[in-house]
Amino acid sequence: MRPAPRHLLGIEPLDAGAITSILDDAERFFAAKPDAHRDVLRGRTVVNAFFEASTRTRCSFEIAAKRLGADVVNVASAASSVTKGETLLDTAKNLEAMGVDVIVLRHPASGAPHFLAPRLTASLVNAGDGAHEHPTQALLDAFTIKKKKGGLAGLVVAICGDILHSRVARSNALLLGKLGAEVRLAGPRTLLPREASALGPTVVVAPRLEDAVTGADVVMMLRIQTERLAGAMISTGRDYARAFGLSPTRLALAKKDAIVLHPGPMNRGVEIDSRVADGPESVILEQVAAGVAVRSAVLAQLVSGTA
Ligand code: NCD
Numbered sequence: 001m002r003p004a005p006r007h008l009l010g011i012e013p014l015d016a017g018a019i020t021s022i023l024d025d026a027e028r029f030f031a032a033k034p035d036a037h038r039d040v041l042r043g044r045t046v047v048n049a050f051f052e053a054s055t056r057t058r059c060s061f062e063i064a065a066k067r068l069g070a071d072v073v074n075v076a077s078a079a080s081s082v083t084k085g086e087t088l089l090d091t092a093k094n095l096e097a098m099g100v101d102v103i104v105l106r107h108p109a110s111g112a113p114h115f116l117a118p119r120l121t122a123s124l125v126n127a128g129d130g131a132h133e134h135p136t137q138a139l140l141d142a143f144t145i146k147k148k149k150g151g152l153a154g155l156v157v158a159i160c161g162d163i164l165h166s167r168v169a170r171s172n173a174l175l176l177g178k179l180g181a182e183v184r185l186a187g188p189r190t191l192l193p194r195e196a197s198a199l200g201p202t203v204v205v206a207p208r209l210e211d212a213v214t215g216a217d218v219v220m221m222l223r224i225q226t227e228r229l230a231g232a233m234i235s236t237g238r239d240y241a242r243a244f245g246l247s248p249t250r251l252a253l254a255k256k257d258a259i260v261l262h263p264g265p266m267n268r269g270v271e272i273d274s275r276v277a278d279g280p281e282s283v284i285l286e287q288v289a290a291g292v293a294v295r296s297a298v299l300a301q302l303v304s305g306t307a
Contacts, residue, residue, distance in 0.1 A: 010133035011174040025297035041070035044101040051077035064295035123302040138171035140294040153180030158212035161222030173199040186212035220261040
């Protein structure tokens with residue numbers, strides 16, 4: 001047993017052992033009945049503080065915390081005193097004063113959870129900070145891939161779309177590299193990071209979508225993060241689909257048993273064709289199901305203090 005950290009701020013500080021321990025615990029939660037672990041967080045309070053839109057992440061953190069017996073409170077930026085000029089730190093300190101044990105934070109500023117964590121006694125979980133990290137998404141993606149493929153080492157994973165602004169791409173590239181998968185990144189040149197190699201020694205940039213997808217075991221499609229685009233860096237949806245959309249023809253370049261992932265929200269007809277999104281290779285809703293188990297494992301580890 002290793003002492004677990006108090007916070008989950010990103011994939012970057014985790015080693016392969018810490019990642020595997022979360023995935024193993026998630027496996028147990030996944031197999032259990034929804035009411036089998038009601039005592040794990042009994043008497044604890046979890047706050048979902050979301051300063052950006054969310055459907056899957058917020059709901060699955062809430063479901064996970066409730067299934068573990070916690071009291072759950074949701075704060076949404078539009079309805080909070082942030083709109084009256086309160087700082088993020090003051091908001092967090094006020095939540096803490098109410099006896100909160102875990103704050104699950106989504107924030108548009110990269111590094112927001114890293115700023116808060118050392119200033120709080122509550123545990124902090126990063127549910128997406130700007131274009132930086134989204135660790136539980138990468139963990140649930142890894143869980144889904146592992147379930148389908150038996151493991152991650154040696155797999156070829158193509159991640160396609162707006163890589164530059166995607167915290168999902170970043171966390172996934174870091175995690176997959178740590179667990180021995182090869183990562184190919186593809187997207188419009190203006191939406192690719194300049195230093196892809198900083199994401200890990202197994203991360204390469206492919207010039208075209210076809211190059212990334214050919215022979216891949218896993219194809220992960222990403223939406224264009226329109227809210228993070230500084231200017232008009234891309235063409236229309238139709239032009240984008242023609243160059244970077246995952247069609248059945250393009251998917252046929254991947255391995256025969258390849259699977260398709262998307263963290264959601266999908267923009268059908270732009271980065272992904274509906275025939276692919278709803279096709280037999282798609283594990284998109286399995287990712288969503290995995291999210292509850294993975295977030296249960298993360299919350300349980302942070303609160304119990306062991307991994
Ligand atoms: C992602 C996010 O918010 O980073 N969605 C999610 O959490 N499932 C991806 C996105 O917004 O495109």
